[in-house]
Amino acid sequence: MRYVYSISTALLLGGAAISLVTGYPAGAQVTGGDRASIRPIVPRAGAPASFADLTEQLQPAVVNIATRQLVEVQNPFFRFFGPNGPGSQGAPGAQGGTSQQEVQAAGSGFIISADGYIVTNNHVIAADQRNAAQAITVTLFDGTEYDATLIGRDSQSDIAVLKITPKKPLAHVDFGDSTQARAGDWVIAIGNPFGLGGTVTAGIVSSPHRTTGTGRAFDEYIQTDAAINSGNSGGPMFDMAGNVIGINQMIFSQSGGSIGIGFAIPSEVAKPIVEKLIRGEEISRGYVGAIFESVDDDLADALGLGHDRGEVVRGLVPGEPAAKGGLQTGDIVLKIGGRDVTRESNAASILANTTPGTRLTMDVLREGKPASVSITVGKRPSDDELGKKTIDTGDGSRLAPDQGGQDDADASSVDTLGIKVQTLDANLARQLTGSPTTQGVVVLEVDPGSNAAARDIDRGLIIRAVNYEPVTTAGDFAAKVAAAKAAGRQSVLLSVIGPRSQQADVTVRFKLQPAQ
Numbered sequence: 001m002r003y004v005y006s007i008s009t010a011l012l013l014g015g016a017a018i019s020l021v022t023g024y025p026a027g028a029q030v031t032g033g034d035r036a037s038i039r040p041i042v043p044r045a046g047a048p049a050s051f052a053d054l055t056e057q058l059q060p061a062v063v064n065i066a067t068r069q070l071v072e073v074q075n076p077f078f079r080f081f082g083p084n085g086p087g088s089q090g091a092p093g094a095q096g097g098t099s100q101q102e103v104q105a106a107g108s109g110f111i112i113s114a115d116g117y118i119v120t121n122n123h124v125i126a127a128d129q130r131n132a133a134q135a136i137t138v139t140l141f142d143g144t145e146y147d148a149t150l151i152g153r154d155s156q157s158d159i160a161v162l163k164i165t166p167k168k169p170l171a172h173v174d175f176g177d178s179t180q181a182r183a184g185d186w187v188i189a190i191g192n193p194f195g196l197g198g199t200v201t202a203g204i205v206s207s208p209h210r211t212t213g214t215g216r217a218f219d220e221y222i223q224t225d226a227a228i229n230s231g232n233s234g235g236p237m238f239d240m241a242g243n244v245i246g247i248n249q250m251i252f253s254q255s256g257g258s259i260g261i262g263f264a265i266p267s268e269v270a271k272p273i274v275e276k277l278i279r280g281e282e283i284s285r286g287y288v289g290a291i292f293e294s295v296d297d298d299l300a301d302a303l304g305l306g307h308d309r310g311e312v313v314r315g316l317v318p319g320e321p322a323a324k325g326g327l328q329t330g331d332i333v334l335k336i337g338g339r340d341v342t343r344e345s346n347a348a349s350i351l352a353n354t355t356p357g358t359r360l361t362m363d364v365l366r367e368g369k370p371a372s373v374s375i376t377v378g379k380r381p382s383d384d385e386l387g388k389k390t391i392d393t394g395d396g397s398r399l400a401p402d403q404g405g406q407d408d409a410d411a412s413s414v415d416t417l418g419i420k421v422q423t424l425d426a427n428l429a430r431q432l433t434g435s436p437t438t439q440g441v442v443v444l445e446v447d448p449g450s451n452a453a454a455r456d457i458d459r460g461l462i463i464r465a466v467n468y469e470p471v472t473t474a475g476d477f478a479a480k481v482a483a484a485k486a487a488g489r490q491s492v493l494l495s496v497i498g499p500r501s502q503q504a505d506v507t508v509r510f511k512l513q514p515a516q
Contacts, residue, residue, distance in 0.1 A: 048186065054188070055200050057242060058173060058188075058190060058236075058242055059141050059190060059200070060140070060141045060142070061141075061170070061171045061172050061173040061236075062109070062111075062141065062190040062191065062235060062236060063138050063141070064106065064107075064109075064138070064139040064192040065106065065107045065109050065120055065137070065138055065139075065148070065162075065192070066104070066105070066137045067104065067106070067125055067127065067133035068102060068103075068104050068133060068135040069103050069126075069128070069131070069133035070100045070101070070103075071100065071101055071127055103127045103128075105127050105133070106192060107121060107124030107191075107192065107231060107233045107234045108190075108191035108192045108232055108234045108235030108248070109234045110172075110173055110234075111172040111173065112173065112174070112274070113170075114166075114172055115166070115170075116164040116166045117161060119161055119247065119270070119274055120159075120160050121160065121234040121247065121249055122153045122154060122155050122157075122159060122160045124233050124234045125150060125153065125162070126153065126155070126160075130155075132150050135147075136148040136162060138162065138164050146164035146166070148162040148164050149162065149163045149164075150162060151277060151278060152276075152277030153277070154273055154277065154283045155382075156218065156283075156285070156380070157265065157273050158249060159270055159273050160277075161274055161278055173236065173242065173244055174244065175243065175244050175245075175267040175271040175274075176239050176243025176244060177267065178245040178246060178266035178267040179266075179268050181245055182208060183204075183205055183206065183207055184204050184205065185204060185239065185240075186202065186203075186204055187224055187226055187239060187240075187246075188200060188203075188237075189201050189226045189228055189237050189238075189248055189262075189264075190235055190236060190238070191231060191232035191233075191235030192232070193227075193228070193229035193231040193232045199232075201227040201228070203225040203260070205223070205224055206224055206225050206261070207223040208222055208266075209222075209343075209345075210223040210263065211343055211344070211346050211349075212436055212437070218265070218269055218348075219346060219348050220344075220345075220346070220349050221246075221249070221263035221265065221266065222237065222246045222263070222264045222266050223261065223262070223263055224262050224264065225260040225262070227258045227260065228251050228258055228262035229258045232262075233249060233250070234247060234249075235247070235248045237264045244267055246264025246267060246270075248263075248264045249265050250263050251263070252435055252437050284355075284356055284380070285352040285353065286353065286354035286355065286356055286358070286377040286378070286380060287321070287351065287356070287377065287378045287379060287380035287381065288375055288377060288378065289316060289319075289320025289322050289323060289378070290313055290314075290320075290347075291313070291315040292313060293311060293312050293314050294343060294346075295309065295311060299312075303365065305332075305365075308342050308343050308344075309334065309341070309342060310332045310333060310334045310341055311333050311346060311347050312331070313327055313328065313330060313331045313332075313333060315329060320378065321378045322375060324375075325362075325375035325376070326374075327362065327364070327373050331364040331365070331373075332364055332365040332366075333362050333364050334364060334365065335361075335362065335363035336351065336361075336362050337350070337354070337358075352380065354377045356377055356378055356379040357376065358376070359376045360375060360377065361373070361374050361375075362374075362375060413445075414477070414478050415511070416482075416510045416511055417450065417452050417481060417492070417508055417511065418447030418449070418450025418452050418511055419445070419446055419447070419452050419457065420443070420444045420445040421441035421442060421444060421463065421478075422441060422474055423441055423442075423472070423473045423474045424438065424439060424440050424462060428442060433497060438462070438464075438497070439464065439472050440462045440463055440464035440465075440470075440471060440472070441462070441463050441471055441474050441476075441477045442460065442461070442462050442463075443457060443458065443459055443460060443463065444459060446459065447511070450511055451508055457496070457506065461496050461498065462496060462497040463477065464495050464496070464497060466494060466495075467484060467493050468495065480492075485510060489510075490510060491509040491510060492508055492510075493505055493506070493507050
């Protein structure tokens with residue numbers, strides 16, 4: 001690494017030396033003693049020559065948020081990167097049961113009023129996704145610190161509002177109109193990645209309407225290639241007029257770092273929720289008790305539908321509005337209340353933004369023939385309540401609604417390794433890694449007498465590959481382990497992800513079998 005850096009430095013300094021000696025920029029062509037004609041490179045019309053002036057105005061309205069929270073954890077908790085793991089540090093955790101552990105977290109936020117109202121993500125101030133932090137500290141751009149009060153939060157949209165009492169009126173920013181954002185528009189993000197406050201990154205809107213397939217109440221984001229990393233959560237995404245058109249929320253990453261695919265909550269979604277939280281109003285949203293999934297291209301071709309049209313009803317919650325209204329599994333929903341169902345305007349978002357009690361018509365294809373059902377929209381339950389509901393898929397199986405259609409029983413015990421795992425669903429992946437798209441299986445139990453336990457494989461660890469072959473379900477994991485055993489292997493190589501997105505490869509031996 002030192003050698004590579006030395007070469008890079010030499011090249012950079014070499015260019016500077018040429019410029020200093022000749023008086024010309026490095027790379028300029030000189031012919032006959034005269035400088036060659038060089039066409040100046042200037043930004044195209046509409047592109048900023050620099051983001052500096054805009055950044056200078058906006059940075060004072062962006063804050064760093066630090067929290068301290070007691071959370072309930074299972075013992076032992078993530079021992080792989082603990083006392084006996086490759087990065088050994090600290091004392092071994094207690095065995096069994098639960099205990100309270102203090103967790104410190106950091107994120108970003110932005111001031112929306114001179115008297116100190118601040119917007120951020122709910123997950124910034126609720127490390128366990130359930131309870132708010134006991135202590136929240138806000139640090140302004142000039143270094144001034146304030147204790148913050150939680151005004152309100154909404155876990156389903158992942159938005160929270162804080163309040164500080166400033167000594168003088170504060171610089172603040174306004175929400176813009178995200179509906180006007182277009183793919184290719186310039187945006188900048190300001191935040192606190194990795195604790196580096198006041199960090200500015202720039203990019204473009206990659207997609208103004210992106211869904212992730214999580215099936216949550218709100219699943220519509222602005223996608224950007226502006227670098228967003230851990231700690232940027234809750235920070236603002238600005239347009240070139242200095243208006244907030246998005247709240248940076250999450251990234252797509254298999255490494256834990258930015259690869260230029262970030263997602264922000266659009267201001268059209270965030271602004272009304274923020275206003276209700278400030279007024280102390282309840283956030284209620286529509287719910288019908290159904291799981292939808294996009295129509296794939298093959299099915300669309302078979303039915304003569306456009307490739308961006310409709311969603312299939314994958315399951316129904318018995319006794320909820322959709323089931324009571326006559327919707328059936330297998331129905332293809334084309335319109336809801338007269339609005340086309342597309343990837344940019346999916347069923348979950350349309351229904352979530354419908355006032356509970358509203359009666360609307362769903363236009364569907366049922367066994368290839370047009371039909372319609374009339375449904376009275378209910379009130380969406382809390383995340384905890386949703387997690388307890390089961391879904392009828394029409395084939396006798398039962399699904400959990402917020403697992404994106406994942407089977408509740410999708411867990412496997414691999415006795416040869418002494419490990420029990422469960423398929424990593426989008427919701428759990430987001431809680432453990434910050435990204436709902438992380439794939440793999442999560443460890444539920446480990447036989448304390450197994451080599452897996454000795455190698456610090458523990459509850460909560462994510463396994464993403466077996467012998468370098470990716471695994472996506474618990475059944476897939478079990479099959480790959482069984483194949484290695486059948487091939488006469490004495491051990492398997494597990495590629496794992498730890499609690500802070502650390503990645504490692506761990507060799508685990510098969511359990512010894514008793515003599516026959």
